[in-house]
Amino acid sequence: xxxxLGRDRRRAVGRMAVRRLLLAVPVLVLTSVVVFGLAAASxxxxxxxxxxxxxxxxxxxxxxxxxxxLGLDDPWYEQYLRWAGSLLSGDLGTSRSYGxxxxxxxxxxxxWTVLLAGTALVLAVATALxxxxxxxxxxxxxxxxxxxxxxxxxxGVPPFVVALAAIGIFALGLxxxxxxxxxxxxxxxxxxxxxxxxxxxxxxxxVSQLPWLLLHVRQSLIAAxxxxxxxxxxxxxxxxxxxxxxxxxxxxxxxxxxxxxxRLPELVTGAILVESVFSWPGVAAAVVRSAMxxxxxxxxxxxxxxxxxxxxxxLLADVVYTVLDPRVAADG
Amino acid sequence: MNPGPNVDHGxxxxxxxxxxxxxxxxxxxxVVLAADAVSVRLRLSGGRTVRAVNDVSFRLRRGRVLALxxxxxxxxxxxxxxxxxxxxxNAQVRGSVTLGGAGGEPMELLRAxxxxxxxxxxxxxxxxxxxxAATHLTPVRTARAQLxxxxxxxxxxxxxxxxREALRVEELAAEVxxxxxxxxxxxHELSGGMAQRVVTALALAGDPPVVIxxxxxxxxxxxxxxxxxxxxxxxxxxxxxxxxxxxxLAAAESAADDLAVMYAxxxxxxxxxxxxxxxxxxDYTRGLLGALPAGGLVPIPGQPPELTNLPEGCVFHHRCPGxxxxxxxxxxxxxxxxxxx
Amino acid sequence: xxxxxxxxxxxxxxxxxxxxWFDAGRVWTxxxxxxxxxxxxxxxxxxxxxAVLAGLVVYAVLVPIIAGLDERLVDLAAAGSAxxxxxxxxxxxxxxxxxxxxxxxxxxxxxxxxxxxxxxTVLGVAVGAVAGAVGGWVDRIxxxxxxxxxxxxxxxxxxxxxxLYRGSVVAIVASIALTHWAPVARLIRxxxxxxxxxxxxxxxxxxxxxxRWVIRRHFLPAVIPxxxxxxxxxxxxxxxxxxxxxxxxxxxxxHRASLGTLLDEARExxxxxxxxxxxxxxxxxxxxxxxxxxxxxxxxDHVLPRRRAEEWA
Numbered sequence: 001x002x003x004x005l006g007r008d009r010r011r012a013v014g015r016m017a018v019r020r021l022l023l024a025v026p027v028l029v030l031t032s033v034v035v036f037g038l039a040a041a042s043x044x045x046x047x048x049x050x051x052x053x054x055x056x057x058x059x060x061x062x063x064x065x066x067x068x069x070l071g072l073d074d075p076w077y078e079q080y081l082r083w084a085g086s087l088l089s090g091d092l093g094t095s096r097s098y099g100x101x102x103x104x105x106x107x108x109x110x111x112w113t114v115l116l117a118g119t120a121l122v123l124a125v126a127t128a129l130x131x132x133x134x135x136x137x138x139x140x141x142x143x144x145x146x147x148x149x150x151x152x153x154x155x156g157v158p159p160f161v162v163a164l165a166a167i168g169i170f171a172l173g174l175x176x177x178x179x180x181x182x183x184x185x186x187x188x189x190x191x192x193x194x195x196x197x198x199x200x201x202x203x204x205x206x207v208s209q210l211p212w213l214l215l216h217v218r219q220s221l222i223a224a225x226x227x228x229x230x231x232x233x234x235x236x237x238x239x240x241x242x243x244x245x246x247x248x249x250x251x252x253x254x255x256x257x258x259x260x261x262x263r264l265p266e267l268v269t270g271a272i273l274v275e276s277v278f279s280w281p282g283v284a285a286a287v288v289r290s291a292m293x294x295x296x297x298x299x300x301x302x303x304x305x306x307x308x309x310x311x312x313x314x315l316l317a318d319v320v321y322t323v324l325d326p327r328v329a330a331d332g
Numbered sequence: 333m334n335p336g337p338n339v340d341h342g343x344x345x346x347x348x349x350x351x352x353x354x355x356x357x358x359x360x361x362x363v364v365l366a367a368d369a370v371s372v373r374l375r376l377s378g379g380r381t382v383r384a385v386n387d388v389s390f391r392l393r394r395g396r397v398l399a400l401x402x403x404x405x406x407x408x409x410x411x412x413x414x415x416x417x418x419x420x421x422n423a424q425v426r427g428s429v430t431l432g433g434a435g436g437e438p439m440e441l442l443r444a445x446x447x448x449x450x451x452x453x454x455x456x457x458x459x460x461x462x463x464x465a466a467t468h469l470t471p472v473r474t475a476r477a478q479l480x481x482x483x484x485x486x487x488x489x490x491x492x493x494x495x496r497e498a499l500r501v502e503e504l505a506a507e508v509x510x511x512x513x514x515x516x517x518x519x520h521e522l523s524g525g526m527a528q529r530v531v532t533a534l535a536l537a538g539d540p541p542v543v544i545x546x547x548x549x550x551x552x553x554x555x556x557x558x559x560x561x562x563x564x565x566x567x568x569x570x571x572x573x574x575x576x577x578x579x580x581l582a583a584a585e586s587a588a589d590d591l592a593v594m595y596a597x598x599x600x601x602x603x604x605x606x607x608x609x610x611x612x613x614x615d616y617t618r619g620l621l622g623a624l625p626a627g628g629l630v631p632i633p634g635q636p637p638e639l640t641n642l643p644e645g646c647v648f649h650h651r652c653p654g655x656x657x658x659x660x661x662x663x664x665x666x667x668x669x670x671x672x673x
Numbered sequence: 674x675x676x677x678x679x680x681x682x683x684x685x686x687x688x689x690x691x692x693x694w695f696d697a698g699r700v701w702t703x704x705x706x707x708x709x710x711x712x713x714x715x716x717x718x719x720x721x722x723x724a725v726l727a728g729l730v731v732y733a734v735l736v737p738i739i740a741g742l743d744e745r746l747v748d749l750a751a752a753g754s755a756x757x758x759x760x761x762x763x764x765x766x767x768x769x770x771x772x773x774x775x776x777x778x779x780x781x782x783x784x785x786x787x788x789x790x791x792x793x794t795v796l797g798v799a800v801g802a803v804a805g806a807v808g809g810w811v812d813r814i815x816x817x818x819x820x821x822x823x824x825x826x827x828x829x830x831x832x833x834x835x836x837l838y839r840g841s842v843v844a845i846v847a848s849i850a851l852t853h854w855a856p857v858a859r860l861i862r863x864x865x866x867x868x869x870x871x872x873x874x875x876x877x878x879x880x881x882x883x884x885r886w887v888i889r890r891h892f893l894p895a896v897i898p899x900x901x902x903x904x905x906x907x908x909x910x911x912x913x914x915x916x917x918x919x920x921x922x923x924x925x926x927x928h929r930a931s932l933g934t935l936l937d938e939a940r941e942x943x944x945x946x947x948x949x950x951x952x953x954x955x956x957x958x959x960x961x962x963x964x965x966x967x968x969x970x971x972x973x974d975h976v977l978p979r980r981r982a983e984e985w986a
Contacts (some may be wrong), residue, residue, distance in 0.1 A: 030821040035833055042837035074923045156962035158913050160920050160936065168943050168951060179944075233419055236482050236534050237455025246481065247470045254472070265826040269597030269917075272828055276921055277940070287829060288921050291836035303833055307824045326518040327471055443695075527693060 013322050017315060024311045031307045033080065035300050040076030047072060060300055074182070093297030097290050102301045105286060112182065113282030117271050119198060120205035124213055125260060127206065132217025137244055139222055148218070151211040159208035159270040163277040166204050180279040201278040208270045209263060216259050220252040227251070254325050261317025264310050364433030364573045365415070365458075365542050367391040370442070371426040372407070372414050372597075382639045384410040386426075387646075389662070392542065395431055397564055397574040399588035399605065400579055401620070403636060407597035408577045409463055412546045415441060415575075416460055417449040431457060433541055433573075440643040455486050459535035461545040465527035469519035475530045476515035479504065480535065486538035504533040508563060525556045532563065543567055544575045549583045561587040581620055587610055593617050596637050598646035603668030613670040616648050715974040722968035729961055736776035756949050763949035766942055771935075771953055776932040779957050785846060785931070786911035792850035793911070794904040797857025798896060804858065805865025815858065822855040822910060827910075830918055835923045845924050850912045857903045861896055868895055905969040909962040916958060932958045 026246050047063060047070075067073050070080065092102035135144040154162075171179040178184065183193040224230055225248055233247040268284065272305070275285035283302060290298040346403050351662055370466040372385040384407040392398050413419050415429055425442050432438040436457055444453065454460070469478060483500045484492065508529040514522070515530075522530060529549060535543060545564060549557045557580070563585045564574050578584050584591060584605065591605040593616065601614040612618045617634035634651040662669040756763040764773035804815035822830070831848035838844035868891060912932070918924035919933025927934050935954040942950040 005555050026817055027821050027824050030817060031825055034821065038834060039837055044837050044839070097457040125970050153959070153963065156909065157955075158917060158958065158965060160917065161951075161958065162937065164939060164943060164951050165955070168948055172547075172943065172946070228462070228464065228467040229470045232462055232531070232534075233470065233478075234450065235416055235418060235454055235462060235468075237450060238482065238485050240450060240585070242481065242485060246473075250470065250472045265823070267827040268826040272367055272826075272832075273917060273921070287832060288923070291832045291923055294836055294839075299833055299836060303825060303829060306826055306829050307821075309671070310824045310826065325472060426695070 009322075016322065017319060020311075020315045020318070024308075024315075027311065028304065028307055032084065032300065032304055035303050036076060036080045037224065039290060039296060039300075040079075048157070048294070051288055092301045095290065095295050097293040097295040097298065098286070102298050104297060106283060106305070109281055109283045109286055112280060113271060113275070113284055115194075116198065116202055116205065116275065116280055116282055117267055119202040120209065120270075121260075123206035124209040125201060128210055128213035128217050132214050132221060133244065133249065135214075136218045136221035136225070137240075139218075144218075148215065151214050154207065154211045157208075158273070159204065160273040162208055162276055163201070163204045163274055167198055167277070170200060180277070182281050184311060197278075201280055202275050204278075205267070205270050205274045208274075212263060212266075213259065214255070217252065217256055220255055221248055224248040224252045236287040254321055257320050257324065258317050261314040264313035265306075268306050268309065350356065361394040361396065362433050363391045364431070365575065366430045366432065367411075367427070368430070369427040370411070370429060372410050373424050374410075374420070375422045375424065376640070380640050383642055384597050384639055385414065386642075387596070388597075388599055389427075389603065390592055390599070392573050392575055394541075394573055395568055395571050396589040397568045397576055397587055398590045398592060399576040399578060399584035400592050401578060401584050402593055402594035404579055405636060405639070406594045407542065407639065408579075408594055409546050412460060412544050412575075412577055415544065416454055416458060417441065417446065418464075418618050428438065429654065433543070448605060455482065455535070455538035455540060458542045459483075459526075459538065459540035459542050461532050461535045461543065461548050463546040465531040466519050466522060466524070468531055469522075469527065471519050474516055474518055475510075475522065476501065479515065479533055481531070482534050482537040500537075504537055507536065509535045509559060516547050524551050525559075527564075528556075528560065530550065536567075540572070542575070544577065546577045547579065548576070549578060549580050557583055558586075581624060593620070596642060597639060598671065599662060599669075600648065600649055600671045601669065602662065607668060613668065614648075616651075619651075715971045718967055719971035722964050722971060725960065725964040726968065729957070729964065730783070733776050733780040737773055737780070755947075762953040763947065765938060765950055766945070766947070771950065773933075774930050775935060775954050775957055778932045778935045778954060779961065781929065781931040782912055782915055782926070782958075783934070785842070785849075785894065785915045786908055787963065789846055789849035789853070789911040789915070790904045790907040792846065793907055794857055794900050796850065797854035797903065798861050798900050800854065801858035801861030802865055802892070802896070805862040805869070810863075815862075819855045819859055822852060828914065829850040831914060831918060832921070832923055835918055840926065842925070845915060845918060848918065849911050852914075853907055853910060857900070857907070860899060860903065863900055864895055865892070868892065888929040902969065902973055905965065905972060908965045908969075910966075912958065912962055 047066060071079060083093070090103075094100070094104075095102045095105050098105045131147055135147045138144050167179055170177050178197050182196075182197055183189055187193050221244075227248075230243060230248050231249070233243045238247075271282065271284040272287050274280065275282045276288050279285070282307070286298065287302050289295070290302065367388055367390050367563040370385055370388045371383070374382040374384055376382060380459070380528075386407075388411065390400075392396065400408050400411070414423075414425060419425070427442070430438055431441055431453065436452070439448075439453070441449070441453065467477065479501050480497055483497055483504070487500060488497055501513060501515070505512060510526065510529045510533065514526050517526070519527065519530075532548070533546075548560050548564070552560065561583055564576060567574055568589075574587075576584060576587055588605045591601075591603060591608045592599050593601040593608075593614065595616050601608060601612065601617045608617065609621065612621060616632070623631050632651055636651075637647060663673050754760060754764045758772050760772060760773055764770055765774070800815055804812045830852045834848035834851065835844050837845075913933065915924060916933035916936065919931050920937045922937060924933055925931045927937065932954050936951065936958075938948040939947075939954065
């Protein structure tokens with residue numbers, strides 16, 4: 001009976017995932033259209049982007065010829081369709097700011113961003129759970145008041161201020177950790193080097209996400225303490241630890257999973273700022289560089305990538321939710 | 333406010349003509365749970381106060397079932413929470429509840445610390461079968477997981493013995509009439525009757541001498557009500573004492589030895605169930621009987637008073653067909669008591 | 674939030690109060706030694722928030738005027754000096770007084786943020802109201818658009834916009850305003866939908882009430898408090914957003930003081946040990962953000978109790 005139910009649920013989760021992926025398609029198309037539309041309406045001449053410094057030296061005739069070859073005078077939707085066509089065939093274009101194909105830039109830099117953001121997310125979630133349970137359980141105590149006050153204050157501090165403060169204290173003041181970069185200057189990439197350089201940026205990114213997660217865990221636990229099933233567990237004479245961890249926390253965790261999913265855009269935003277402060281060689285820092293130099297192919301690819309990450313993240317959160325909560329019928 | 337307990341302690345309280353023929357606890361059996369002049373009030377925002385329980389005293393004896401009967405909103409469930417220390421933060425109490433009998437030294441429950449209640453009383457000496465069973469189960473875990481957990485925490489020694497644990501789980505399931513396959517369901521997959529049996533098994537896991545059953549027959553059909561009544565009787569026969577909180581007078585009649593009629597947070601009539609139902613002394617008890625199918629389905633006119641706004645004197649006064657004596661204290665006459673005349 | 678807290682059940686006779694009553698129940702936690710603590714009411718928090726904010730505005734507006742100096746004044750002799758009586762916030766690497774410059778930066782940041790919050794809100798209310806009132810395919814398209822704006826991290830979309838329209842203040846305002854309207858639109862749309870379902874509106878329409886009367890009588894009173902709250906709560910986001918863009922070098926040009934450009938400069942000054950270049954502008958940024966957020970939250974609790982508060986939680 002259980003296995004049958006299990007198979008049904010698996011199938012239902014699969015159906016939900018497929019439906020959500022289909023719904024993501026129009027969102028992604030719309031994202032790229034919006035980016036293209038903005039570019040088309042902008043006063044920026046794409047030829048400048050293409051030629052760079054040679055723009056000023058190239059003659060009018062040469063410019064016009066290039067325009068025709070690149071199809072820059074075509075209506076923007078035709079340009080868009082061309083771009084979308086080559087995107088689907090796997091060609092993301094060439095990044096001018098890095099002087100290599102966009103696909104190569106992504107392949108080179110994406111792993112570092114995944115490492116940074118992944119470490120930060122794990123760190124933030126683990127800390128939020130521990131502190132959240134502790135403060136909820138000791139609600140109203142000194143520790144709770146201190147932690148909640150700090151969390152509320154941190155909500156108002158942008159990640160780049162946290163980053164600068166961390167550099168000022170831990171790198172410059174105490175000289176415990178390196179200021180920036182992936183490795184020390186000239187040093188080869190090694191596990192030891194990278195992990196030493198990872199601590200500050202990952203810590204800062206985690207701290208910038210922590211307040212929301214922590215306060216949410218605390219709040220939903222406190223709400224759960226008053227619910228029937230927790231009162232029921234207490235009435236049975238279970239020790240407090242069991243009641244909190246095995247009865248209050250499991251139900252409080254369900255909305256937390258969704259929250260982590262919806263916080264992904266903020267994680268990406270944080271990554272952009274943190275990577276740029278710490279000169280971390282990831283894709284988020286590439287956003288800033290490509291924007292500075294109006295490297296449109298790379299910028300468009302990165303925007304689309306971010307949208308994919310956000311949509312996949314919220315899908316993943318919903319799948320996890322459905323798997324964890326036996327009550328969800330997976331048709332929502 | 334009423335000054336002090338209004339029960340004559342010298343008298344045999346709540347004594348009934350024990351149904352000794354069926355092996356039930358004797359009317360003079362030892363008292364396992366004694367409530368003395370218990371009052372509970374809940375402070376609400378805006379300075380209002382709900383006076384949920386007012387000067388309630390009773391004795392629950394070993395091997396007997398005491399039914400606390402009243403309409404919904406009469407403060408019966410608050411009394412259950414009070415005994416187990418599960419009142420919300422805005423509650424204040426007065427009086428005392430003493431837990432006695434075998435299974436431990438006598439203990440006053442209203443002033444006991446959370447630590448003592450959690451570690452030594454709940455589940456171990458007093459089990460609770462809560463109202464609306466399904467919501468009192470944690471939704472993301474199966475019935476078996478939750479039952480095994482209580483067995484492990486309450487009934488097993490320090491060393492974990494999985495086979496003994498599983499055996500005890502099956503045993504408890506059998507005692508309340510649950511099929512093993514039903515144990516593997518999640519709470520939302522249980523029917524009302526199954527959920528009721530699961531929470532009963534959970535309450536019995538620690539083998540408590542006292543069981544409080546809060547509306548165990550609510551929402552069940554006749555067959556299931558009868559099964560529940562049989563189960564409660566079996567508990568009493570096995571030497572446990574049961575406080576049955578219910579609005580179902582028929583179920584109380586077949587399950588209980590003694591009856592306490594509660595109205596607006598007050599006990600109006602107390603006595604052996606047979607005697608009270610055969611010849612009710614209080615007009616409210618008479619009204620309750622009249623509202624039953626056998627009594628002609630005549631409802632009591634009017635509505636119970638708001639617990640935030642209780643009248644002075646007799647709480648039943650405005651619905652009472654009789655001549656009011658203006659007296660609210662329970663007066664004892666033999667083994668019966670009434671709060672009027 | 675469960676604020677009710679009573680003494681733990683201890684059996685302590687000190688807990689027995691007048692008439693034999695004593696606290697029995699308690700919020701189920703293990704906090705020890707905590708007492709019922711008077712918390713600020715929503716009204717008091719609103720007052721504190723407004724007072725702090727007013728102080729900041731006075732500082733931002735008056736200091737540059739009173740100083741009578743151009744905040745861009747370069748005094749290389751005083752370059753990089755630590756906070757002193759003469760320069761309470763110290764000076765930057767070009768010798769510009771940071772007390773004056775931070776005030777000027779705060780003013781610019783608040784102005785831009787305020788403008789963005791208002792534009793975003795107006796845009797959101799308009800889009801949401803149309804989507805909710807018209808319904809059908811218009812509604813579906815608008816909701817897809819809302820999903821899209823929400824799917825791209827706001828800062829990233831903002832970066833794309835400022836990158837394509839470099840160096841213009843209009844682009845900065847647009848990049849913030851165009852990325853923050855979506856939640857407002859969603860909120861207003863649901864407000865309009867619930868309004869449409871209510872019977873009295875139906876009755877008014879079938880009773881021959883004019884469209885304008887319905888809007889004035891039912892729509893505006895329901896939407897305006899929400900819109901004001903949305904604008905207030907958007908303000909800290911907008912301050913952040915502007916400072917983040919300027920910090921990344923994509924916002925205001927470096928010589929124009931804003932909290933973001935000041936912090937961008939602090940990145941390098943910090944390496945030279947000038948901690949004050951980071952501390953004071955950040956402090957202003959954080960205090961401004963928290964004060965506005967506190968006002969918004971207090972106003973939400975005070976004015977819109979029970980009404981969709983969670984949507985802005």
